[in-house]
Amino acid sequence: MVTAQHEALHRIFQEDPSLFARTFERLLDIPLPADCAVSVIDTDLTELSPIERRVDTVLQLKTDLGDHLVIIEAQTGAKPKKSSSWAYYVSYLHAKHHCPVILVVVCLDGITARWARRPKTIGLTDRPTLTLKPIVLGPDNVPVITDVAEASADVWLAVFSALTHGRSPEVADILEVLATALDTIDPGTAGYCAELTEVGLGDTDARQLWRTLMSTKTYRYQSEFAQQLRAEGHVEGEAKMLLLILDRRGITISEEARERIRTCTDVAVLESWAHQALTIDSADELFA
Structure with a gap:
């Protein structure tokens, strides 16, 4: 699976x-x-x-x-x-x-x-x-990026560093630097990177560290994407995040489908849809 x-x-x-x-x-x-x-x-x-x-x-x-x-x-x-x-x-x-x-x-x-x-x-x-x-x-040849200047110079590489070192001892430092580096780029891209990082960390302690960073720190991009997502059970934020992911990926979605997402009250379902939204080619696949 x-x-x-x-x-x-x-x-x-x-x-x-x-x-x-x-x-x-x-x-x-x-x-x-x-x-x-x-x-x-x-x-x-x-x-x-x-x-x-x-x-x-x-x-x-x-x-x-x-x-x-x-x-x-x-x-x-x-x-x-x-x-x-x-x-x-x-x-x-x-x-x-x-x-x-x-x-x-x-x-x-x-x-x-x-x-x-x-x-x-x-x-x-x-x-x-x-x-x-x-x-x-892998972890043995992807750099551990713990310098803000280095992370800011290549944010996507910094995200890749975080994903491949999600189980490494240095992951807390990597995530702290990444969160700061994301504040140096446009909020839309930064918010998408923040979501991709959370999804990519999977079922690890690092994911909780990332969520804690997103909920306790103040960054520009949080107002666009991440801030509303981090509190567990915040249905409205989950729905908004899902719609933003679909829009960013260029997935055409009907008003009926948008309304179905907005009115969904099950956080687990919304999270599942958000994960699927990263890979689907059409809105129909989201509800299949």
Whole structure:
């Protein structure tokens, strides 16, 4: 079952596709052409068969050296069967688009990161037909950003730092700096980053730390997004947050659907809808 935390780990690259290039250059020392243009493309790999296969995020790189595709998969645990899905994704996209395909796996812990980095083979043990070697981002190579100036210079990278270090000892310092850095950008984007951070921290102590920050500190962006959300049971704030997420993602929603959201009094339902709103393609999917 896909969780909101899982979605946040890869969706951050959809919100700021160029973050991919910066992580490659800064964290992995893999340079990309200066004129590299990055965009998000359709992640649906469904064929005519009834089996649906959907990649987390796919980015398209257009450079003078040719096109490349980048698959970004969020992984919250070691799942041996996942390697066959990754091999399918890479092979399918390579066959469809006739260009190099890069697999990037984002992990939340060191154990999963070490598993993801191990080569995955298909074929004979000593003569594999296919060897899959993902590029892995995780707590061991994503920087711990605890400097306000550094976080303010690249807010999306600071959010990514918070998500990947949600279980690290330094997470309290990371979140404190992130909350301050968000106050340096426009309130709309900052509020969305605040919500994405909360969702992405999942069921961790760090999420409660983040909520405490949002409810006890005063930031400009809270008046737009986060402030009304933080108090548990605040139905009106949850409904407003959901509508803002849908509007920001460009999801067209009818007045009837808006009224259904506004009149909902179940906080758990509103939270569930808010998590779904990060991934759906139409308003109809929200109530399916």
